[in-house]
Amino acid sequence: MKKIVALFLSLALLLGMTSAFADDLKIGTYDLANAGDIELGFGWWGNQVRDAATADALNYLTENYPNITFNTNAQNWSNYWALMLTAAADNSLPDLMQQDYAYIEQWAAADDLLDLTPYVESGALDLSGLSQNIIDTGKVGDKLVAVCAGVNAPALLYNKTLTDELGIEVPVNLTWAKFEEITKQIMAAKDGGYRVIYGQGNSENYPTYYARGLGKTALFEAEGTTLTAEEAAGYYKLMLDGVAEGWMFNTDEIANVNVDDIAQSPMVFGATPDVRTWCSIAFSNQIAAFNAAAQADGIELGICSWPSDDPVASNYMKPGQFFSVTTDSKNPDAAVAVLNYLINDPQANILLKAERGVPANSSVAAEIAEEVNKIDPTYGVAVDYLAIVEDNSSPIFAPLPSYVGEVNADVLKRLSDEALLKNPAYTAEELGADFVESTNDIASNY
Amino acid sequence: MSNRSLERRESGFTRWFHKESTAGLIFSLPFIIGFLMFLLIPMALSLYYSFCKYDIQSPPTWIGLDNYIKIFTKDKTFSKALGVTVYFALIGTPLKVIFALIVALILNHETRAVGFYRATYYLPSIIGGSVAVAILWRRMFESNGTINAILSTIFPGMTGFNWFGEGPAIWVLIILTVWQFGSSMLIFLSSLKQIPMELYEAASIDGANGIKRFFHVTLPLLTPTIFFNLVQQTINSFLAFTQSKLITNGGPRDSTLFYTVYQYNKAFPALGKSQMGYASALAWIMLVIVSLVTFLLFKSRSKWVYDA
Amino acid sequence: MKTERKPWKEVLYHILVAAGALIMVYPLLWMVFSSFKPVDTILPTAKQLIPTEWTLRNYIQGWKGFMGYTFGTFFLNSFFISLTSTFGTLLSSSLVAYALQRLQFKGKKILFGLVLSTMMLPAQILMIPQFMWYRHLNWVGTYFPMILPYFFAIQGFFVYLIMNFIDGIPKDLDEAAKIDGCSYYVTFFRIILPLIVPALVTSAIFSFIWRWDDYLSALLYVNRASMRPISLALQLFNDPSSGSDIGSTLAMSTLSIVPATVLFLIFQKSLVEGIASTGIKG
Incomplete structure (x- = not known):
């Protein structure tokens, strides 16, 4: 009898140990191993580097859970949204999709994103390692529709080699006045070259930052813009003056350079000073790409906030991108488990190379720092910068x-x-x- | 005797089968089926969408003529894009066809190297509207680029000329499309080969020299092909998309905004809800315009095209 | 033309034509040479055609492809799609062209109008409705939408092109065949078809290239990386938010134009070898 009990106990111990081994991956409470053969669809935008990194992370999961395979669909940015819209049109969205802060409201309203609240409450999705602020960015109304895949913040990346050479110190919280001053200093020393590009294109990033500098949290609200005509005039005055005084690129000059492609961006590329800039308005998760291009150009980069009358009020932390589970998913439990893995598992995040941004789970972010820094030395820079921004920013605007x-x-x-x-x-x-008039007009039609 | 028995045995079906009108229908069958199966329904759907508000993520809602009214009364970008596209078509098409004709005539000449030459003149067409071409073109036309480097040796004022400024930008795209004249050239080459030698010989005998032979034999016989290329390239110009999207993205200030790019941006905006209904209305308007232009071209055909 | 040319005229001809060819092909040469430059130097040394430093890195890196599938897979996919749809296009378009050019039947004018109208439809707008329709047929995720329709002459361009060629064949041949007792079907296969080979070759080359370059259909209907054609794969090297790999783009783009170029080189002679002095009597 004792022998049988002993045998039974040791068997139990053995089983316990093996299941502990299989529990190595942080997939949450769902029993993924016994979920049957599932193929999960996963869509994201990015390039070859992201593709390879994500493949590694997903393959690692499949190694441990052979019953889970992936059908991935990666595209570049513009093809991605065209593709996802089409898939949404006929309810064939992949189980997991990458999302962006600017889009989640629209997609949630169209009922394409799954509410993850029940999964958080049941423990299937463990968000304890994320700060509440970050978690809340994925909420639209009461529903949690997206989880932050990488933390991000506006970052002015600048040519540190140049500023060092001229003995200019760039403060981490950059005011507009200082921004103008530095630009003019550099121009004077460099034959009128190395200016700035600001406010171009169709991005709401610039005016939003400006509006926050005036004390408003957001630029856009449900009924329209938060700016008065006078305040908006102040924004456009910045650009009119900048171009008139010659320290900002004008429309034609901007067309002559390639602002959309990091490798060809005027901060890191250009044969003559007149097509170059001394800085680039970017985001912290683009450091690695910019750094690679900068090194090719032989320059070192510095990082600080975007220019604003009140940088602390303007600056914010935001998810670089999110992961969402779609309502078209036929295996939401498995999808959530994979989501959990991507957010919380240290090995996954090492394999992902943190190239989507610093992991939202702060303990994971710290844990992987050493490994990732070996592959990507800018990771440490991003982490440090984000730490500074956390103390020098204001809550982000609503989706x-x-x-x-x-x-x-x-x-x-x-x-x-x-x-x-x-x-x-x-x-x-x-x-x-x-x-003001046009924006409010458009808002009234929605 | 055997003929008569054959005739008697010939069935009604066989007679019907061999009628010209039947044969015509049977030969056309692939297109008829194809049109019904693959084009009609999508086209009808697209027409339906043009009368709807449709953001793709939720079902379309009928709004009647609202899209069309807005396009014609309130949409400044519509007229701008249409203007840019017409300009592009009016200039690019003739240039392209003329170049194609000239080069085809030059290469219609049997030397050993001519095959190689034909390949090099055709090669640009093969590369189509790809990402590589977009990168290429930007690099070549930027103010410090190759084009200015070459031009400034002849015209010193061209140093640092900004090809992507609001005025010249459209020419970057026109030059791109003219550079890709290879397909038209190919069609001309094939047509040139179809002209019977006897005609040239007859003209020679009648005392015509090279130039006279060209204007009295070659050119008239080429007019159907010129017409074909003209129609084809005109339609292509109106529907051009990739160059504008990839190289200049419609800028600066919409000076290179092709109509189809504007339409695509409405259907698949960079951010925000799709305006598929509006985009469909834009598409149908363009279809009407292109049909009109093509119809006018066809009407003019009898005046200058010589049908053998 | 059998006129003799003076040797200096010949030399002048070659110089001018060769110079023109060089100008035409310079951008492509740039692409090919740049693909062998170290990726960091491609843009800064854009004005320098020949690389000072040669590397195969762009080819190796680019070839790796995506999601575990190399460009070898993508090439095969592109070949499959382009060859089959081209075959279908040639077959169906020549049939329809014959009907519209040579036969009289009711509704011919309308049909011709419809054929022409297909040339005027922008792909980007038909995208969504076509997608809905193909989804209805359960064709999403397969190659059917990218191949099958081409067996039904839906590209009016080719029908019109072949029509134009058939127009150049004297009607006397058709008449002679009819008198000899040939049916329209026999006339087509035995008489017309052999005579429109240049048009068929031209169409084959165009069709192949158009199908090869088409990425919009692949974007919608191919949802497995293993089935991706090159046209779609090439786009993934460049993403504005995460940086682009210009070296791989140029390298794989260079490889991508090789098949069409080879095809053209092989067939261009038969293309222009028309019916210059054969078979036309009277």
Whole structure:
């Protein structure tokens, strides 16, 4: 009898040990091993580097859970959204999809993203390692529809080699006045070259930062913009003055360079000083790509906040991207388990090379630092910068209302083109009034 | 005797089968089936969408003519894009066809190297609208690029010229499309080969020299092909997409915004809800415009095309 | 033309044509040479055509492909799609072209109008409705939408092109065949088809290249990395938010134009070898 009990106990111990081994991966409470053969669809945007990194992380999961395989669909940014919209049209979205702060409101409203709240409550999705602020960024209304895949913050990346050479010190919280001063200093020393590009294109990032500098949390609310015509005029005045005084690129000059491609961005590439800039308005998760291009150019990079009258009010931490589970998923439990793995598992995040940004789970972020720094030395820089931003920023604005897309395309782009003209046809007051009126008009139709 | 028995045995079906009208239908069957199966329904759907508000993520809602009204009364970008596209078509098409004709005539000449030459003149067409070409073109036309480097040796004022500024930018795209004249050239080459030698010989005998032979034999016989290429390239110009999207993305200030790019941006915006209904309306308007232009071209055909 | 040319004229001809060819092909040469440069130097040394430092890194890195599938897979996929759809296009378009050019039947004018109209449809707008329809047929995730429709002459361009060629064949041949007792079907296969070989070759080359370069259909209908064609794979090297690999792009783009170039080189002679002085009597 004793022998049988002993045998039984040792068997139990053995079983306990083996299941502990299989529990190595942080997949949450769902019994993934016994979920049967599942193929999960996973879509994201990115390039070959991200593709390889994600493949490694997913393959590692499959090694430990052979019944789980993946059908991945990676595209570049613009193809991605076209593809996802089409898949949404006919309810064939992949189980997991990468999401972006500017899009989640729209996608949640269309009921394409699964509410993860029940999974958090049941423990299947463990978000204890994330700060509440970060978790809340994935909420639209009461629903938690997305989990942060990498923390991010606005970052002005600048040519440190150049500023060191000229003995210029760039403060980490950069005011607009200082920004202008430094630019003019550099221009004076460099034959009028190495200027800045600011406010171009259709991005709401610039005016949002500006609005926050005035004390508002967001630029866009449900009913329209938070700016008055006067305040908006102040924004456009920055650009009109900048171009008039010659320290900002005008519309034609911007067309001549390639701002959209990091490797060809004027901070790191350009044959003559007149097509170069001394800094780039970017985000902290682009450090690695910019650094690679900078090294090719032989320059070292520095990092600080975007320029603003009140940098601490303007600056914010935001998810670089999210992961969401879609409502079209036929295996949401398995998808959530994989999500848990991607967020919380240290090995996964090492394999992911943190190239989507610093992991949202702060203990994981710290744990992987040593390994990732070996592959990507800018990881430490990003982590440090984010630590500074955390103390020098204000809460982020709510997820963008869905009318913002139309505002970007039809209003912001048009007005920024006008504001950056060499020979502007409109005054700051006219542009400011136009912005407020057009934005509120569009908002009223949604 | 055997003929008569054959005739008697010939069935009604066989007679019907061999009628010209039947044969015509049977030969056309692939297209008829194809059109019904693969084009009609999507086209009908697309027309339906043009009368709807449709953001793809939720089902379409009928709004009647609202899209069309907005396009014609309130949409400034519509007229801008249309203007840019017409300009592009009006200039790019003739240039392309003329170059294609000239080069085809030059290469219609049997030397050993001519095959190699034909390949090099055709090669640009093969590369199509790819990412590589976009990178290429930007690098070549930037203010410090190769084009300016070469041009400034002849015109010193061209140093640092900004090809991507608001005025010149469209020419970057026009040059790109003209550079890819190879496909039209190929069609001309094949047509040139179809002209019977006897005609040239007859003209020679009648005392015509090279130039006279060209204008009295070659050119008239080429007019159907010129017409074909003209129609084809005109339609292509109106529907051009990739160059504008990848190289200049419509800028600066929409000066290179092709109509189809504007349409695509409405259907698949960089951010925000899709305006698929609006985009569909834009598409149908373009279809009407292109049909009109093609119709006018066809109407003009009898005036200058010589049908043998 | 059998006129003799003076040797200096010949030399001048070659110089001018060769110079023109060089200008035409310079951008492509740039692409090919740049693909052998170290990736960091490609843009800074853009004006320098020949690399000072040669490397195969771009080819090796680019070839690795995505999600475990190399460009070898993508090449095979592209070949399969392009060859089959081209075959279908040639077959169906020549049939329809014959009908529209040579036969009289009711509704011919309307049909011709419809054929032409297919040339004017922008792909980007039909994208969504076509996607819905193909989804209805359960064709999403397969190659069917990218191949099958081409067996039904849906690209009016080729029908029109072949029509144009058939137009150049004297009607006397058709008449002679008819008198000899040939049916329209026999006339097509025995008489017309052999005479439109240049048009078929031209169409084959165009069709192959168009199918090879088409990425929009692949974007929608191919949802497995293993089935991706090159046209779609090439796009993934460049993403504005995460940086682009220009070296791999240029390297794989260079490889991508090789098949079409080879095809052209092989067939270009038969292309222009028309019916220059054969078979046309009277």
